[in-house]
Amino acid sequence: MNEFVERDVRLRWYAPRRSYDVVIVGGGGHGLATAYYLATRHGLTNVAVIERKYIGAGNSGRNTTVIRANYGIPEAIRFYQRSLDLYARLEAETGRDIMHRQKGLLWLAHSEAGMRAERARAEVNTAFGAQTVYVGPEEIKRICPQLDLMGGGIWPILGASYHPEGATARHDRVVWAYAEGAMRRGVRIHHRMVVKGLIMEGDRVTGVETDAGSISAGVVVSAVGGHVTGLASMAGLRLPIRTHPLQAFVTNRYAPGFEPIVASSSLLFYVSQTAKGEMLLGAEIDRQPSYSYSSGHHFLQSCAHRAVTLLPFLRDLRVLRQWTGVCDMSPDYSPIIGKTDVEGFYLTTGWGTWGFKAIPAGGEQMAELIATGNTPEMIAPFSLNRFAKDRTLADRGSSGTH
Ligand SMILES: Cc1cc2nc3c(=O)[nH]c(=O)nc-3n(C[C@H](O)[C@H](O)[C@H](O)COP(=O)(O)OP(=O)(O)OC[C@H]3O[C@@H](n4cnc5c(N)ncnc54)[C@H](O)[C@@H]3O)c2cc1C
Numbered sequence: 001m002n003e004f005v006e007r008d009v010r011l012r013w014y015a016p017r018r019s020y021d022v023v024i025v026g027g028g029g030h031g032l033a034t035a036y037y038l039a040t041r042h043g044l045t046n047v048a049v050i051e052r053k054y055i056g057a058g059n060s061g062r063n064t065t066v067i068r069a070n071y072g073i074p075e076a077i078r079f080y081q082r083s084l085d086l087y088a089r090l091e092a093e094t095g096r097d098i099m100h101r102q103k104g105l106l107w108l109a110h111s112e113a114g115m116r117a118e119r120a121r122a123e124v125n126t127a128f129g130a131q132t133v134y135v136g137p138e139e140i141k142r143i144c145p146q147l148d149l150m151g152g153g154i155w156p157i158l159g160a161s162y163h164p165e166g167a168t169a170r171h172d173r174v175v176w177a178y179a180e181g182a183m184r185r186g187v188r189i190h191h192r193m194v195v196k197g198l199i200m201e202g203d204r205v206t207g208v209e210t211d212a213g214s215i216s217a218g219v220v221v222s223a224v225g226g227h228v229t230g231l232a233s234m235a236g237l238r239l240p241i242r243t244h245p246l247q248a249f250v251t252n253r254y255a256p257g258f259e260p261i262v263a264s265s266s267l268l269f270y271v272s273q274t275a276k277g278e279m280l281l282g283a284e285i286d287r288q289p290s291y292s293y294s295s296g297h298h299f300l301q302s303c304a305h306r307a308v309t310l311l312p313f314l315r316d317l318r319v320l321r322q323w324t325g326v327c328d329m330s331p332d333y334s335p336i337i338g339k340t341d342v343e344g345f346y347l348t349t350g351w352g353t354w355g356f357k358a359i360p361a362g363g364e365q366m367a368e369l370i371a372t373g374n375t376p377e378m379i380a381p382f383s384l385n386r387f388a389k390d391r392t393l394a395d396r397g398s399s400g401t402h
Pocket of ligand 1: 357
């Protein structure tokens with residue numbers, strides 16, 4: 001059972017300095033990866049990450065760990081493919097076992113319209129650098145023998161897109177690997193410290209007010225997940241973000257083993273198997289915007305009902321645990337990453353229900369922006385001002401789940 005015990009991570013905690021070149025608010029994957037790449041790629045180490053709870057306490061420690069690049073628009077495919085490639089090398093780079101497993105992802109179609117959508121996904125993915133092919137029922141059954149191709153007589157499986165590079169990685173190990181790598185190079189991470197306000201000089205952000213005093217900063221980065229609206233408003237920014245809860249659950253162990261990740265756009269659920277053998281299920285966001293972390297029976301009932309329709313073996317398993325995160329949903333299902341009109345204040349948000357896979361590329365690109373002052377070409381389309389310029393990036397391949 002050693003595989004599930006992490007004994008080696010070396011996290012070093014120091015007292016805060018009064019001033020840093022860069023202060024990152026939020027010790028989730030995006031904040032920590034930004035710090036890691038600032039240190040490793042650009043030699044910037046006078047950097048602090050401030051986390052109000054423990055690192056990974058937010059969505060980065062609550063997600064269903066799906067990594068994929070089979071998005072619906074060129075800008076997203078390029079970005080997520082970069083992230084997928086960085087993930088594949090992360091164990092070698094950090095020397096830490098993040099339990100990265102390539103599993104392949106099936107995205108099922110249950111209607112003519114669904115088949116067209118999955119064919120289109122395969123075409124656009126291939127054109128812009130992600131590996132996705134369209135497969136018929138016979139191949140689907142070979143990849144995932146547990147699927148009932150009749151869909152319980154209600155949702156027949158007519159075809160699917162198959163993304164062989166779809167993968168999972170253990171979420172808290174990703175967080176720890178980035179934290180350790182950043183700390184080893186001199187970045188300071190301050191946990192159990194809350195940012196309560198931003199220090200402004202005129203129109204510029206020059207630091208943060210915390211419950212342990214004020215800290216000045218050349219640049220402040222907001223990486224606070226579903227809590228971004230409150231932090232951005234301290235800088236006078238109103239964002240096109242709504243925070244919605246997202247729930248997930250795991251069952252007890254399914255001994256025969258379940259290889260791929262399976263998703264259905266029509267039934268709006270997805271499923272994979274954890275390394276312990278639990279079946280891990282997620283679905284769409286709660287419709288009502290809220291900051292609530294409570295989990296409900298309604299979600300369990302509705303998600304389980306849909307999943308059992310396609311995977312009848314699930315009805316013999318028991319629900320072990322259920323949990324919730326609060327997601328920073330953008331209106332076009334694309335991230336918002338980059339500078340803002342407030343000098344010294346940068347944002348990485350709009351990661352909604354899909355930002356775990358984005359952690360390596362999001363951190364890498366944000367670090368380059370901070371270090372060089374220039375917005376990298378890869379994230380330029382994802383700037384905040386796209387909404388004012390009518391250049392939104394509606395992405396059906398993101399569409400609100402995993
Ligand atoms: C149930 C669920 C399933 C998901 N499944 C997937 C999936 O399969 N694949 C995928 O790609 N994505 C998935 N996601 C989305 C993904 O988890 C997130 O998009 C991603 O983790 C966001 O990372 P982050 O670093 O931006 O935010 P977070 O990980 O939420 O980190 C933000 C941190 O900021 C801290 N913070 C907030 N306010 C303050 C403050 N004032 N001062 C100091 N610290 C503060 C919080 O405590 C938190 O730790 C899922 C999310 C959920 C909830």
